[in-house]
Amino acid sequence: MTDQESRGSSDEMILTCEGLTKAFLGVKAVNGATFEVPKGKITALIGPNGAGKTTVVNILSGAMTSDSGTTHIGSTDVTNWPSYKIARLGLMRTFQLSRELGDLTVLENLLVAPKHQPGESLVNIFLRPSLVKRVECENVERALGILQTYGLYDLRDNRARELSGGQKKLLEISRGVMASPTLLLLDEPMAGVNPALIERIGGYILDLKAQGVTVLMIEHNLNVVEKICDHVIVLAEGKTLATGRLSDLRANPEVVTAYLGEVINASTHS
Amino acid sequence: MSAFWYYVFTLLFFLFDYFILAMGLNIQYGETGILNFAYIGFVAIGAYVTGAVSMPDSAGTGQHYILGLNIPFPINLIIGGLTASALALIVALISLRRLRTDYLAMVLISLSLVLYDICNNFVPLFNGADGLYNVPEPMAGVLKLTTNSFVPFFAGVAGVVALIMWFLMSRITRSPLGRTFRAIRDDAGVASALGKGVFRYQLTSMLIGSFYAGVGGGLIIQFGGSFNPSAWLPGETFVIFAVIIVGGVGNNIGMIAGSLLVETLLVHLPAFLPSIPSHPGLIEYVDAMVIGILLMVMLWFRPQGMIPERIRRSPISASTPLSSVTAVAARAGAEPLSTVEEGGAS
Known part of the structure; x- marks a missing residue:
């Protein structure tokens, strides 16, 4: 070729x-x-x-x-x-x-990634809580699916700094994937x-x-x-x-x- | 009311007030990682503005100050908070865009000194070194409160304000916005690489924290009826840092523990102790040493504070079967775990 x-x-x-x-x-x-x-x-x-x-x-x-x-x-x-x-x-x-993101949990590392989250706006937090909750639930579901795919599901509630070197590599890739x-x-x-x-x-x-x-x-x-x-x-x-x-x-x-x-x-x- | 209860309610007031101040500094430093060494300056601006807008026109009062609008509580308190946020906006636009960590801290501590000098020396602003006094006691006329009954009343008001502000702060810190703040604190470069405009979030954090500082300052001037530069020496910022470090950085409940131990028990309780005639001022000096030693001991042996930042666990329990998550994964278009384990480079 x-x-x-x-x-x-x-x-x-x-x-x-x-x-x-x-x-x-x-x-x-x-x-x-x-x-x-x-x-x-x-x-x-x-x-x-x-x-x-x-x-x-x-x-x-x-x-x-x-x-x-x-x-x-x-x-x-x-x-x-x-x-x-x-x-x-x-x-x-x-x-x-x-x-x-060492002090965040493995799941939170993924949840930071999606773009344009309504819950990142002060106005939405106080005036549109149902929208914030709905999008957050969708993101959690998707993040858990990705963590399962990448073999990190059981570590979802661990702080990211506690992971091994290889697990951190997987976390970085899965975090990138979470951002579509x-x-x-x-x-x-x-x-x-x-x-x-x-x-x-x-x-x-x-x-x-x-x-x-x-x-x-x-x-x-x-x-x-x-x-x-x-x-x-x-x-x-x-x-x-x-x-x-x-x-x-x-x-x-x-x-x-x-x-x-x-x-x-x-x-x-x- | 006996002197004992007067002391108790005064201590309670400072407990609630420093809880508010600590929450404000905590969202800036504990949640977002901004070393705001000018924090006491925002407290002072909140105090001065709250006082000045609630007082009558300065003509004939024997004082010199701006505003003088007779605005009642709690609108004056909100104006004080918003003014502190407006100052934070200016400071952030100048300093946050280009400076990080230690350089930002140096600029902010310099700002604190400049603010102090302006307020101390420019008399037409807030009456210079004498500061504002005879600030009206909120609702004292309407409720026919005496000096004695005002203290427990306003301690209660401060408690209610603290409760409301704790509720609002909890909503923020538990939200995706709070999570993004913590991501920026952990690694601003990574947060930026994930599409987060770091400056925008730091600015938001600065505005929220400064509003809390302004409200806390506003409560102080209304409780005491006066406020002058001796009340907000730039070093006071470090007492509030001690509150959040001892209480537990990144934890709102830790803020009340830190306020109780550092501000109430170590700063204000000794002020009510009888002074030693042969050594006047000794108690205050020992007090400052004890706080310094406590800060060092905590940083050395328990840097996470009395009540550490909690782990935000996922909304499903650890025992949730994988099968149910497989369904979730399928909906998300992800591959089931078994396939992944068998998969490899092919």
Whole structure:
């Protein structure tokens, strides 16, 4: 499959970024990254440590502003929008180091996620309590269903900070799902997770794709990338080095030199 | 009324009043994570405005103050609360948009000092260092209350106001709005990534908390009949912080426990003890030390406070069978658990 085939046609792009740059005290973490994410597919963002992957995700999600370059979600220019406005367009994200809302329960972590809750307005709390209650009941039902799906149902009343590392990863993904995303950015969802859970998380991501959710995930586990990702973007030194299917990229000498070589060597030595 | 009951009702008044003040600071700091070190400034503005709008025109009173509108209770109290909220709006627009945590705290403590200096030195505003006095006692004329009977009456009024404000605050903290406040307190970045406009919610929290501060201040000036800058030194904010930290941050019931222990028993009860002739003022100094030590002990050994923030459990019991939730999951379009466990990367 060619790069064009793995991405699909150009009118199906849900996320487009062009010439993104970001420097920290003169050090260019992102240096002209340009790529597109095809709608309804699972795209991997790979590259060596320090390639600028997490910085790119931070820029895309609005957690950070770029020094230059543009970002579009669909046809909307969202360059340097604040993260809450980008999230309202349907872009949800998880974090490299899990950031659960620690003092809230597992269920509450999910209940925060839905957009436009009537119960978040003072006027509705006092003047339209029945509407608030009805929507809250619907959200609780839906959240419990998602928790059951992700194997966290029995932990629903635990404070989120009490969860294990793997459970926190699941919580972050399920919280993102609760927000009904159109695009989900996953920052190393398999990092520090046992092989059985990697299998499960991979299954969940495929399920999301089947439900029409587009996924962009930073991932170092090439077996996972090979199995579930339709499209791969390789970043190195803050630039887009190549894009396409992983099987095709394995034949790309630049990609092998910059990233795949070290991964293959590392797995050979281990 | 004997002196004993006078003391008891005075203590009760301060218990109810600081319960209101603690709830206001709790929604800002305990629920939303805003370190409002200027809180006492909002209390003072509420007190001054409540007093000034309930007093007659200043001409001929021997005092200098603005307003002077003869507005009766409880409208004057509501105006005091709303004025404190209006001040919070200005402060929030200036400081909350760009500043977080420690920087915000520094700006707010500076604001508290500026407010103090303005009120202390700009006499035409609220009579400068002398402050307002001869503030009318609410409903004293209508109910023909004497100085003695006003104290238990107004302690009761404060109790009713506290009860109403506790009810309203409970509705807020138990609602999705309260949950979003706590999400912002836990991690504002995550809340923002979930589509929550953090500034808007922090502003809402500031307005609610400041309204409580203003109402609490308004009750104080009407109870005592006077209010001047010595009553609201910027350090007073930390006594209210002690109330909520000792009582239990994030718990409205903890606020009344903190008010009872810190404000009523440690701050106001010793004020009624006979002073030691050879060491005047010693009791107040020991008092301040005890509060400081109590604060450190609580932060070290029981940071969650006397009554910790409760876990908001799901509306279904732990014994709810999975099958019934499966039906819920099916309606939500989710996959049953058994399928998930068998599923994997394929």
